[in-house]
Amino acid sequence: MILTEHLTKQYGGLVAVNDLSLNIPQGQFFAFLGPNGAGKTTTIKLLAGLLKPTSGRALVGGYDIHKDPVEARKILSYIPDMPFLYDKLQPMEFMVFVGQLYDMERTEVARASDELFEVFGLDEIRRQTIENLSHGTRQRLVIAAALLHQPRVIIIDEPMVGLDPRSARLVKNVLKQRSRDGVTVFLSTHVLPIAEELADQVGILHRGKLVAVGTIDELREVSGEKGELEDAFLALTRGASATVEMP
C-alpha cells in the first residue's frame, strides 16, 4: 500500500533521506522510529507529497504521490505533529467542510461524523468554536476529521503529543482497529512503548538511512539486545550505516 523506491531527499550537501526503499502492505501498522534529525518528518512529508524527492519515488495505493497527487490523496490521510484547524469554525462545521473536500455526500458526512464524535468523545463540544477547545480535544478532532473519508492509508506524525492517558489510549485503540480493518498506518514517533505496543513492523531511520526494518522480535535479535525495544533502538542507532533487512 505504501511503496518507496530509492527515495532520496537532499538539502544542498545534506542527505536528509538516503535511498529509502520500503514496502508496507495493506493493513500493516508500521512504526517509524529514529533519533531527532534522523529524517523522519522529511520522509513523512515526501510520502504526503509535500516535498519533492531529489530522486526515487513514493507510491500510495499504487499512485505516485508526485505524479498523480490528487488520486493518491483521495485514499490518504496525513496528520502532522502541528495540525491546522480553523479556529472560528465549530467541530461539526469543520467535519462537514472536510467531508465536502473529499466529495462525500452530506448524509454520509453526518453519519460518519456522529460515529466519530461518539468514539472520540466529542459530542459535547460539537457546537463550540474550535478556538475554545483544549489541545487534547483539538488533537482528537483532527484525528476524527482525518478518518472521516475512510482513508486506506494514514500517515501520522507524533499522534500522542499533548493527549491525556485516556485520550492516548482511545487514539491507540482506534488506530489499531483501523489497521485490523485493512487500513495501512504509518506512524512516526519518539515514544518507543507505543511502537512496541502497536506496530506490526518497525523501521528505524538513522542519519537519513533506514538502518533496520522488521518486527520487534527481529529487531531485538539483530541488535543483540534481548530486553526492551529501547535497548535495541539504542544499539541500532549507535553509528550504523548499512540497512539490516529482516528475513
Added chain:
Amino acid sequence: MSGLTFFRLQAEVNARIMRRNILALREKSYLMVAVILLFVVGYWIAGYELFYMGFHRLAELPALQVIVLDRMLYLFFAFLFLMLMFSNMIIGYSTLFKSQETQWMLTLPVRSLDVFQWKLLETTLLASWAFLFLSAPLMAAYGNARHVSAGFYVKVFLLFVPFTIIPAALGSMAILAVARYLHRHVFKWALFGVSTVGIACAFAFLKPMQAEDLEPAQMSAALQQLLHNSRVAIEPLLPSYWVASSMIDWAGGLTGRGMFYFLVLLSNALMSMLVCVAVSRRLYYEGWSRNHGQGEFQLGVPLLDKPIKLPRMALVERIVNAWPRLHGATRALVLKDIRVFWRDTSQWSQFVIFFGLLGLYVLNLRSVAYDWNNEYWASFVSFLNLGATSMTLATLTTRFVFPQFSLEGKRLWMIGMVPYGLKRVLLEKFWLSSISSAAITVPLMLTSSWMLRIPGWLTLLFASTIAVMSFALCGIAVGIGALFPNFSSGSTANRRDDNPARIVSGFGGTFCFLLSLVYLVLVIGSEVLPMYVSFAANGFNDRGQPWGLVFSWIFVSLFSLVAATIPMSLALKKVELLEI
C-alpha cells in the same frame, strides 16, 4: 474535485468565519468598536476635507486646475500600483508559502494549481483592500472637484477590480520565482536590498523644489519642472496610465475613450492572470517544496550559497556589559532584546523604509527655508518640524515598541518565573526603548533645526521637548502593550504573536497610536499656543519674550511625566497579578 467546487467550499467557509468574526464584535468592548468606527469615519471625513480643500485651492488657478489635477491622478495611480505590487509580494509570500493552512490544503485531493489560485485571490484581497480604503476619500474629492454624477463612482469601483489584479499577478509571479530559485534567507536580504535601492532611487529622482521656486515669478517655471519630472507617470504602457485615463475621460464626459482604457485594463488584467497561472503551474509546487526544505538552496554562486552570518554586535554588547550599576538580570534582558531585534531580518525592510522616509524628509527641509527673515514663518516651520519628528516617533514607538510585551508571549513562562518578575521586564523595555528612541530623535531634531537655521535656544527647547516626548511615548507604548497584549489564543496553528505587524494591527496597537496622537496634539498645542499669543500681541512681526514658551515647556515636561506614568503604573500592576 473540480477547482470550482474547491473555490465554492473555500468561499463558504471563509464567509462563515467572517460572519463569526463580525458577530464576535458584540462580545468585545464597546470602547474598542467605537474607537475603530471613529477612526474609519474620522479618516474618511478628514481625508475627504483635506483633498477637497487642496482641489478647491487649485480651482483658483483655472488654467492649471485640470492639468495639475489630472497629473496628480496619474502620479497617485503610479505609486499605488507600486505599493500594491510590494504589498502583494509581502503578503503573497506568507500566504502561499508560509501558511499552515496552505500546507494542509496541499495534502487534500485538490490540484496544487487550485490551491495556488485560491491563495492568489486571498492575497489580492488582503493586499488591496487597505489601499482602496485609504484612497476612497481622494476619489470622492476628485469626483466632487470634477462635478461628476453618481454613476462615476460605480465605474471607478469597476476600474479598481482589474487594476488590483495586475499588480497581484506580477507580484505573485515575482514571489514564485523567488521561492523557486532563491533560498528564503536570501529572499529576506533581497527584500532588504530592494527596499534600499527603492529609497536610494527616491533620493536620486525625487528632487525637492527649492525655496526660490516658490517665488511667484518662478511659479510657472517650477510647475513646468514639476510636470516634466512626473512625466514617467504618463507613460501609456503603464496600467496606472490606463486606469487614470479612464477615470479622467469618464469624469470629462468622454465615455467612449473611458471605456476604451477600461477594456485595455481589463484585457491586460485577464492576460496577466493567465500568465500567472501558467507560471504557477511550473513553479508553485516546486517552490513550495524547495521553500520547506532546509538549506536546499544552491545557486552555484559561492557568495550567495554561503550561509549568511550577521556580524555580532560586539560594540553594543561591550557597552551594555560595561554599563555601571546595571542589575545582572536587566543586563541579560537588554542584551537579549538587542540581539533578537538585530537578528530578525524580516523587520529590517520596514526599518529601511522608515529611515528612508526620514531621510527624504530631511532632504526636503531645504525647500521650506522660504522667507526666513519673517520670524512668524520661521517659528511656524520650526513647530512643523517638531510635529513631523514627533509624529515619526509616535509611529516608531507604536510599530516597534508596542509589540514588545506581546512578543514575549510564548516565553512568558520563563521570564515570568525568574526571581525578579515581570515588573523588571517591563521597566527594562521602557528604559531601553526610551533611550533608543531619544538617541534617534534628538540628533534628528538637532540636524533638522540646524538645517532650518532655528535659533540656538529654540533648538535646545525642541531637542529637550523631543527627548521628553520619547520617554512619554515609550511609556504609553510599553504600558498599553502590556495592558492590551496580543497573545496567541493557544492554538498551535495560531501564530499571531510571532508577527509584530499583526500585533500592531489589533485593538491595542490602534488604541496606542490614537493615544500617542492625542498626546502629541496636546503637547505641541501647549507649546504653539503661547508662541501664537505672543506673536498676535506684537502684530505677527515679533516673537516677543520667550517666557511663555519656557513655562509651556515646564508644563509639557510635567504632562509627559503623567502621560508615561499612568499607563506604566497600570501595566506594572497588571503584570504583578498576571496569570501566566
